[in-house]
Amino acid sequence: MRSFRGTNDLPLFKDLSYYNGSVEVWKYLESIKGDDLLLSLLLAGKVNTSADHRRVILESRSV
Numbered sequence: 001m002r003s004f005r006g007t008n009d010l011p012l013f014k015d016l017s018y019y020n021g022s023v024e025v026w027k028y029l030e031s032i033k034g035d036d037l038l039l040s041l042l043l044a045g046k047v048n049t050s051a052d053h054r055r056v057i058l059e060s061r062s063v
Contacts, residue, residue: 028047032038037058041049049057 028042032042037054041047041054041057
């Protein structure tokens with residue numbers, strides 16, 4: 001049994017495949033195939049970003 005450490009949250013030191021299973025990770029990768037923005041967001045650790053957040057990322061630039 002996993003420890004929730006009193007916060008009702010799973011520990012943050014586990015990777016994505018631990019939480020969702022490798023099958024779910026591969027399904028997500030297949031669903032975003034060809035979309036470079038979503039792939040780069042995934043590699044940056046940002047999964048399930050809303051359309052508004054993706055729009056802000058696309059429209060923002062470094063100064």
